[in-house]
Amino acid sequence: MKHAIRVRGLTKRYGEVQAVAGLDLDIEHGEVFAVLGPNGAGKSTTVEILEGYRKRDAGEVTVLGQDPARPTREWRSRIGIVLQTADDRAELTVRETLRHFAAYYADPRDPDELMEQVGLTESAGKRIRQLSGGQRRRVDVALGVIGRPELLFLDEPTTGFDPEARRRFWELIEGLAHDGTTIVLTTHYLEEAERLADRVAVVARGRVVAEGDPATLGGRASAKARVSWSDGELETDNPTAAVLELSRRYDGEIPALSVARPTLEDVYLRLIDSADPPAGGVPETAVTIGSAS
Numbered sequence: 001m002k003h004a005i006r007v008r009g010l011t012k013r014y015g016e017v018q019a020v021a022g023l024d025l026d027i028e029h030g031e032v033f034a035v036l037g038p039n040g041a042g043k044s045t046t047v048e049i050l051e052g053y054r055k056r057d058a059g060e061v062t063v064l065g066q067d068p069a070r071p072t073r074e075w076r077s078r079i080g081i082v083l084q085t086a087d088d089r090a091e092l093t094v095r096e097t098l099r100h101f102a103a104y105y106a107d108p109r110d111p112d113e114l115m116e117q118v119g120l121t122e123s124a125g126k127r128i129r130q131l132s133g134g135q136r137r138r139v140d141v142a143l144g145v146i147g148r149p150e151l152l153f154l155d156e157p158t159t160g161f162d163p164e165a166r167r168r169f170w171e172l173i174e175g176l177a178h179d180g181t182t183i184v185l186t187t188h189y190l191e192e193a194e195r196l197a198d199r200v201a202v203v204a205r206g207r208v209v210a211e212g213d214p215a216t217l218g219g220r221a222s223a224k225a226r227v228s229w230s231d232g233e234l235e236t237d238n239p240t241a242a243v244l245e246l247s248r249r250y251d252g253e254i255p256a257l258s259v260a261r262p263t264l265e266d267v268y269l270r271l272i273d274s275a276d277p278p279a280g281g282v283p284e285t286a287v288t289i290g291s292a293s
């Protein structure tokens, strides 16, 4: 079994809306894979199909060697899911909730250690309904990983987190990845994708329009650098030479110097822009950027 997830030609329509329109994906075992894309691009629909919670119209899908349209109990126990919102345990405390869910698994994580890892120790005795939005999210994350899943789906996991909680969460995910967990993450935070993901796919209008290493996506690494200073700016393949030349010209410190290459956000916005339909609709063949195959 080569890939943890393999998708070919996936489609899903809701009435008039073609939510997924021929999507292909390969995700390897042990990889952290981020799915990026604007609102309504079809990310959640795709992930729900992979999780076995939504039926597809067409296409081939294999997740941990099985078709998620026919989920078995054993298959489900190998998968962890962190949904965008889950709130059916409001009267239990955090500790009770984690203990309750740990009991469903053969080899669960220790609930106390897990509370520590996600920063919930202080809230252990609080009822779920008394928690802030960010704290509830941590409970969701803890429940997603309590069964030591081989494959973990995280749908916008850090929405509502403060910066410190987000960093702690990233460390938790890095630890899981280090232990070999395959992780599929959807996020609107490009910084999060860049920090965590080995590979990203940009989804627009129900298809993958680009995929690859976040550091090189869309020709990012080979793009020209923009050198700017107080009196001007230029684009160059060789910023070091440009800075040396400027330094000579100014005889030392170059005023307000900055050297920048396109950020993941720059590349992402360009990809999304190119995938937007022109007024009056888009012909089926219009989306041809990147390596969608």
Ligand SMILES: Nc1ncnc2c1ncn2[C@@H]1O[C@H](COP(=O)(O)OP(=O)(O)OP(=O)(O)O)[C@@H](O)[C@H]1O
Pocket (backbone or CB within 6 Å): 014, 017, 018, 019, 037, 038, 039, 040, 041, 042, 043, 044, 045, 046
């Ligand atoms: N249950 C549903 N019934 C009808 N239309 C739906 C349903 N779920 C999603 N859609 C539509 O399908 C399209 C794709 O939605 P989806 O939720 O998969 O996008 P997304 O990329 O996850 O967006 P977001 O970033 O906002 O979560 C959207 O146009 C959405 O309105």
